[in-house]
Amino acid sequence: MSIQTGSAWVDGSGSRLAKYNFFKRVNWGRVSVFSVPTLWLAIFFFIPFLVVFKISLSETAIAVPPYTALLDWNAEDAYLSLKLNLGNYLFLFEDSFYIDAYLSSIKIAAVSTFFTLLIAFPIAYLMARSKPSTRALLLSLVILPFWTSFLLRVYAWMGFLKKNGLVNEFLMSTGIIDQPLIMLQTDFAVYIGIVYTYLPFMVLPLYSALEKMDMTLLEAAEDLGARPATSFFLITVPLAVPGIIAGCVLVFIPAVGEFVIPSLLGGSDTLMIGRVLWDEFFLNRDWPMASAVAIVMLIVLVLPIMLIRNSQGKEETV
Amino acid sequence: MKRRSLFLNTTATMGFIFLYAPMIALVVYSFNKSKLVTVWGGWSLKWYGELFRNDQIIDAALLSFKIAFISASVAVVLGTMAGFVLSRFSRSRGKMILSGWISAPLVMPEVITGLSLLLLFVAMESAFGWPAGRGTITIIIAHVTFCMAYVAVIVQSRLSQMDETLEEAAMDLGAKPSSLFFLVTLPLIMPAVISGWLLSFTLSLDDLVIASFVSGPGNSTLPMVIFSKVRLGVSPEVNALATLMILVVAIGVIAAMWQMRRQAKLLERQE
Incomplete structure (x- = not known):
């Protein structure tokens, strides 16, 4: 790797080290450093809110878990019904x-x-x-x-x-x-x-x-x-x-x-x-x-x- | 000018008294012989003995320590990665999403976080059969999620204050990204990583609301046991437990303070 001039690091993002851009090809280390925490938060922080929203539109039921399903698939009539409870x-x-x-x-x-x-x-x-x-x-x-x-x-x-x-x-x-x-x-x-x-x-x-x-x-x-x-x-x-x-x-x-x-x-x-x-x-x-x-x-x-x-x-x- | 600083000192002192008086009272009353928590019956270590003979509290404490240790260790890895992305990666849509998601758990009311995670676990169980039932593993996942946010904030602020020339020098000398991170960046941010771990450990050890939502039957953590005891009124055993916890924290903070003070004195001398 050749010695680079200072200006090569500047990429407009505020940090001069903003890009660890040694490799022109896909850098798997870089990708995983970003995607592991992001995926974790997507699964355990973001999706849960969608689940809460979904369940807020269902009804209580005496069942495990204690709520009704929103989508109901009737195989006999091939009838899919969506029931939203406001x-x-x-x-x-x-x-x-x-x-x-x-x-x-x-x-x-x-x-x-x-x-x-x-x-x-x-x-x-x-x-x-x-x-x-x-x-x-x-x-x-x-x-x-x-x-x-x-x-x-x-x-x-x-x-x-x-x-x-x-x-x-x-x-x-x-x-x-x-x-x-x-x-x-x-x-x-x-x-x-x-x-x-x-x-x-x-x-x-x-x-x-x-x-x-x-x-x-x-x-x-x-x-x-x-x-x-x-x-x-x-x-x-x-x-x-x-x-x-x-x-x-x-x-x-x-x-x-x-x-x-x-x-x-x-x-x-x-x-x-x-x-x-x-x-x-x-x-x-x-x-x-x-x-x-x-x-x-x-x-x-x-x-x-x-x-x-x-x-x-x-x-x-x- | 003199009069204003007197006013300032008085109000600030009152603020500190407000912060410390209840804790000092709690510590003093933990040595009270009398069962009636408000009547002073002389000094005694009786409640400490009772505390260590209470199996329910000891078991819950052991479970809480285990959960806190694992959660803090996982949260430190994920949080350091997130903090690194936030301060060292170039601006992109993905980074914006991550920065929004990472700061939200810091302010989210615990009842919402707890409820949403529980509903997720229930939905996952009926969809994939995992996690089968709820217990230690679901509490750990929940704690990792909010602790990693604190770690990310601490690591990010340390990284953005840090001198980048060392990292640049390593890059110029041809270090690979992985060796650059593990040999240069990580040792430099180690104090932040350690305080992130300690903070995660205490936050996990302390959490009542989220753990109550996501734990299963028979998995009572220490805060749950304490809560069910103090809900009925003041308990001398809990006073003893609180005193022990305050003691441990105080020793840690005083040690850190001594270190900070020494550094500050050095700075003053240099100026």
């Missing part, structure tokens, strides 16, 4: 229970995302402004809970929030309240649980946006007489927007479909769609209905998913 979707919109569950999930997820942002911002800001050694310490303090069990972190709040738990004991001993507050099994506990468990997902993208910020902009603003609050809202926040969007999407989407938090911390009246889907599936054994709930949830979430993909696409082109 009843599950109609029922979703007729029964206000499901609509309420979607709306209440979106509300709970949106409110928690807002508070996560509010708590994460000072942490990310402090991290981005500290010396590299302090920064490493703070970064690992944020990441440590992320490595511990999600389930156990939610569970930790059960002991914290219950009627004779630590928060109530503390508030009673300081005399702030004289009756224990009912916090566990309320929507309040669900908010706390979501903010708590998803905080690292918000801090990390915010931090990476704030870290890139040019500090001389703030100095210039100060020299020109801007008050700290003004330059914060006019300079820092706009520059952090990509991080804010990424963090909000990373918190909001999984929070809408959250199951563990509402079932451990929420009350029986805490309505969330992830829990509805779980109950349809495990308690009612109504697989087609659970599938319809999932398909509508996906449609609701498509918009925020597109948002994050767009912002990622922009980053790639930059």
Whole structure:
């Protein structure tokens, strides 16, 4: 192989190594590096959604598996019939229970995302402004809970929030309240649980946006007489927007479909769609209905998913 | 300026207290002698003994470790391949599809992933007779699918930050693509591959929702056992288990932090 000049590597894709193009003929190594993960995801990520969609159009049946087939082949008359049942979707919109569950999930997820942002911002800001050694310490303090069990972190709040738990004991001993507050099994506990468990997902993208910020902009603003609050809202926040969007999407989407938090911390009246889907599936054994709930949830979430993909696409082109 | 930094420090400190207070309380109460979880009965290691005598928890933990080990190992291979394609292959339609599919499992609500995989397994079983029933193998497939996405993201970001001149030098010297990858690229991205494996291992060990959908009867993983126990209320054995898990993670993170801090100090000195 001859020595190539630098420009030979440039192929317009951003990476100079973008093509490992040693061989003009088909490169099987290259093909398999691409096709193995892609095929895996096609089979175990993409096709399952088509299956869910198919089953959402069938009816429940007392059978194994518990749903009817869409295609029916009658050999005697050579008659192939396709039976699509839209009843599950109609029922979703007729029964206000499901609509309420979607709306209440979106509300709970949106409110928690807002508070996560509010708590994460000072942490990310402090991290981005500290010396590299302090920064490493703070970064690992944020990441440590992320490595511990999600389930156990939610569970930790059960002991914290219950009627004779630590928060109530503390508030009673300081005399702030004289009756224990009912916090566990309320929507309040669900908010706390979501903010708590998803905080690292918000801090990390915010931090990476704030870290890139040019500090001389703030100095210039100060020299020109801007008050700290003004330059914060006019300079820092706009520059952090990509991080804010990424963090909000990373918190909001999984929070809408959250199951563990509402079932451990929420009350029986805490309505969330992830829990509805779980109950349809495990308690009612109504697989087609659970599938319809999932398909509508996906449609609701498509918009925020597109948002994050767009912002990622922009980053790639930059 | 002084006043604002005081405000910043206070709010950030409150944020950290919020992150750590419940975990610290959990650790302290795991040493509580009293069965009543809120009444302090003095220090004791009683619940650790109970934990190790509880066969249900031990069996579930062993099953979970096995699943996590296999899932993480497969996910690391597939995820590294995907991350490599995303950062080193030229733009093509296939790459766009892969990049869309690989990022979606990161945000997909678990109930949807779990349900869709279960329905796929059921459909496959009635079409080809495989997988016959559900159990360890279906949980592993499900875990590989979402873990490889995390590995791909980590490996991709490491590859895109990396200096490409070493790879170029190897190419100029005539290295074959396979030896280029295994002798140059892979050693350079090894830290990312290792952290991808560790993250996959913890994610798999922790998953309740997806495993509940795709597991068969008699295949209870550790999170399923914990969930069924804590659903009924706070349990001192689970406190002991949580403390052990926090301890292991803390040691790992502190070791990594020490390493990072040393590097950061070096950088500060160089500046």
